Amino acid sequence: MGRYIARRLFHSIFxxxxxxxxxxxxxxxxxxxARLMLPLTATEQQYLDLREALGxxxxxxxxxxxxxxxxxxxxFGQSMWQHVPALPLIVERVPATLLxxxxxxxxxxxxxxxxxVVAAVRPRSIxxxxxxxxxxxxxxxxxxWLGLMLIxxxxxxxxxxxxxGYGSWEYIVLPMLTLTFRPLGRIxxxxxxxxxxxxxxxxxxxxxxxxxxxxVVVFYHALKNAAIPIITLxxxxxxxxxxxxxxxxxxxxWPGVGLLFxxxxxxxxxxxxxxAVFVVALGVIAINLVVDLLYAYADPRVRYK
Amino acid sequence: xxxxxxxxxxxxxxxxxxxxxxxxxxxVDHKGATNELVGVLAEKWEQVNPTTWRFTLKKGxxxxxxxxxxxxxxxxxxxxxxxxGGTGSGLILSTLVASTKVVDQYTFxxxxxxxxxxxxxxxxxxxxxxxxxxREAPASLANTISGAGPYRLKEWVRGQYxxxxxxxxxxxxxxxxxxxxxxxxxxxQVRASMLKTGEADVALELTPETAAETPKTETYPMPAxxxxxxxxxxxxxxxxxxxxxxxxxxxxxSIAKSIYKGFATVPxxxxxxxxxxxxxxxxxxxxxxxxxxxxxxxxxxxxTQLTLYAxxxxxxxxxxxxxxxxxxxxxxxxxxxxxxMEAAAWTAVVRLHNKEPERFCKGCAVxxxxxxxxxxxxxxxxxxxxxxxxxxxxxxxxRNQLADPELDRMIEAAGAIVDPKPRDEAxxxxxxxxxxxxxxxxxxxxxxxxxxxxxxxxxxxxxxxVNAAEMRLA
Numbered sequence: 014m015g016r017y018i019a020r021r022l023f024h025s026i027f028x029x030x031x032x033x034x035x036x037x038x039x040x041x042x043x044x045x046x047a048r049l050m051l052p053l054t055a056t057e058q059q060y061l062d063l064r065e066a067l068g069x070x071x072x073x074x075x076x077x078x079x080x081x082x083x084x085x086x087x088x089f090g091q092s093m094w095q096h097v098p099a100l101p102l103i104v105e106r107v108p109a110t111l112l113x114x115x116x117x118x119x120x121x122x123x124x125x126x127x128x129x130v131v132a133a134v135r136p137r138s139i140x141x142x143x144x145x146x147x148x149x150x151x152x153x154x155x156x157x158w159l160g161l162m163l164i165x166x167x168x169x170x171x172x173x174x175x176x177x178g179y180g181s182w183e184y185i186v187l188p189m190l191t192l193t194f195r196p197l198g199r200i201x202x203x204x205x206x207x208x209x210x211x212x213x214x215x216x217x218x219x220x221x222x223x224x225x226x227x228x229v230v231v232f233y234h235a236l237k238n239a240a241i242p243i244i245t246l247x248x249x250x251x252x253x254x255x256x257x258x259x260x261x262x263x264x265x266x267w268p269g270v271g272l273l274f275x276x277x278x279x280x281x282x283x284x285x286x287x288x289a290v291f292v293v294a295l296g297v298i299a300i301n302l303v304v305d306l307l308y309a310y311a312d313p314r315v316r317y318k
Numbered sequence: 319x320x321x322x323x324x325x326x327x328x329x330x331x332x333x334x335x336x337x338x339x340x341x342x343x344x345x346v347d348h349k350g351a352t353n354e355l356v357g358v359l360a361e362k363w364e365q366v367n368p369t370t371w372r373f374t375l376k377k378g379x380x381x382x383x384x385x386x387x388x389x390x391x392x393x394x395x396x397x398x399x400x401x402x403g404g405t406g407s408g409l410i411l412s413t414l415v416a417s418t419k420v421v422d423q424y425t426f427x428x429x430x431x432x433x434x435x436x437x438x439x440x441x442x443x444x445x446x447x448x449x450x451x452x453r454e455a456p457a458s459l460a461n462t463i464s465g466a467g468p469y470r471l472k473e474w475v476r477g478q479y480x481x482x483x484x485x486x487x488x489x490x491x492x493x494x495x496x497x498x499x500x501x502x503x504x505x506x507q508v509r510a511s512m513l514k515t516g517e518a519d520v521a522l523e524l525t526p527e528t529a530a531e532t533p534k535t536e537t538y539p540m541p542a543x544x545x546x547x548x549x550x551x552x553x554x555x556x557x558x559x560x561x562x563x564x565x566x567x568x569x570x571x572s573i574a575k576s577i578y579k580g581f582a583t584v585p586x587x588x589x590x591x592x593x594x595x596x597x598x599x600x601x602x603x604x605x606x607x608x609x610x611x612x613x614x615x616x617x618x619x620x621x622t623q624l625t626l627y628a629x630x631x632x633x634x635x636x637x638x639x640x641x642x643x644x645x646x647x648x649x650x651x652x653x654x655x656x657x658x659m660e661a662a663a664w665t666a667v668v669r670l671h672n673k674e675p676e677r678f679c680k681g682c683a684v685x686x687x688x689x690x691x692x693x694x695x696x697x698x699x700x701x702x703x704x705x706x707x708x709x710x711x712x713x714x715x716x717r718n719q720l721a722d723p724e725l726d727r728m729i730e731a732a733g734a735i736v737d738p739k740p741r742d743e744a745x746x747x748x749x750x751x752x753x754x755x756x757x758x759x760x761x762x763x764x765x766x767x768x769x770x771x772x773x774x775x776x777x778x779x780x781x782x783x784v785n786a787a788e789m790r791l792a
Contacts, residue, residue: 048662048665048666048669050405051405051409055712056712057673057712059402060672066402095323095324095460096460097324105477109477161508164508168511169511169514172515176508176512176515176517177512264508266502266503266504272477279661
């Protein structure tokens, strides 16, 4: 197992290098930060001077060598707009993003799994149909609209929670609820379908014939064997949320990576874009590794060498 | 409303004045909501010769870090602020200033590149931080800033809030609130909701819809007018009648009423009516689709497609306006393609005439129409004309083959007049000259809407400056 993890981490270095090159190339293609940084009334000479000052007039390969050398020292340079080092700017946003991601997933999984199980053990019942409509509705509802509706009802109307911001536990409730519906819907659908497969297998009949209670059969035997697709999807949802929930972060002014990342793209703030991609990629690599290791726990037939 | 990127005035856009204007003070300022100038750090100023403006500083000005301001300090600041490489408002000032000079301990000269009778108004939106900080640790301005203003920076948590506290040693009128916290919410609906729940006392920049739900609002006409820059070299738009036809075909009253719920007016010119030199005798073009059709026929319009370049989010409810325009023009037979672009791509189109000037010639079909909100933050016709209509203007497509020499001459002559009244009259004549030529189509003049909570009284200023010290307890 230790060797497997070491090998995966070693491979991750190549992923990061490849990603860094791709992001460098794409960010140079998508536009010119100097135009955006200057007021519209700036002269053409001022624009050319700024390009020179930012090093944008150098050939691309010179810029890349300079960038790669800096990255090797974990220096992504200074934000072109904020004039502070880019990497700490991203890193200080990571805790807010991770907090929102894990609270959301914990809440979504905590509800989705029982819902999916109930839907699977009562197929074609009215309960199953209600759960299906609820979960598909959750997948379809737009974050932006839902967020504003929650603010109007729960914050303005009932006064239960603050409208937006970051701080004590009350602040996380509305963004978490807004984000929960999509993973809740997707995970409950996958739980229901995996459980249906498992519940139709012969070992379930054997377990029932042995006189085991339905709860043990469903939650101990069937659910554990149905876990692999659930783990995969949950990992995918966590990875999505660690990229930053841009819309929700914007509506609720949640100080996560996503909002900063989008602003950096809009402003062509290359150092921040590159640092953000690097940090997010590290997170996704770590999540994928954890997901792969959980497979071995869920299914003893999986062995990592 | 967005968070300031930095406290560094060399790279601070005017929007950042929402926060930093309460911490730092400029040499001169608008007197409340008027266009009249009053001294803040400056005691008096005069034009001692056509290119020299002499400022006398108030004595005993102290910054929050304990340092003081004298003429040498102001020179050190200006030399740093105007040096090449900045990206903020100093960059524009540097195009006007040839040199600076210390006359005595409290007297300071700006030598301008050209005769500039309105030069002091260019110092309005430029608050001055501690000269000691600029001299000793300019890089620290990215995160912290000391000024001579009514508030000082207490805490800045990036991505969350900025807290200012009243500065006990402030020499002017003491502010009403001991502490002011700025939080940044992108969505106007959220800002309005914060007013309702009592989380905020002031919500800046609301939309007409959210304003309707807000009990107390403060509105004023924005400095900018939404307008369309036309490329008069385009095979269709080269004919003045075709440009006029587009204006006759535009039902601007409907746009103001139905899209902006009355928080907008129909402008006669592409500049605020409060700007110096505004010609009030010129009336907004009426909506007359029949006349538009006739003018299009007379101009020989053959159905050629035009393109309207718009920037996503440039001004409120832009998409409804642009699609509305498309429909109105379609009704008179003009085929217009709408190009919605994000900032970088749109900026490249706006500045295309700088990069590829040869493509802007008579009969060249490039960058037909650009819709934007642009005008004079300084409420001055000269600034608008020199930037947008003069053959050397950064945003003017009237250059090379498309230049209007008579217009250039009129702008230069009016700009050189020192006395306010004749200068004002001269610019009124320039507006009368460009009015029928429709180089830029004024579409709508929006109002800025701020929401106020029960505890606050505030008379908002048309120059967009938000100074927390001007707010009072209700």
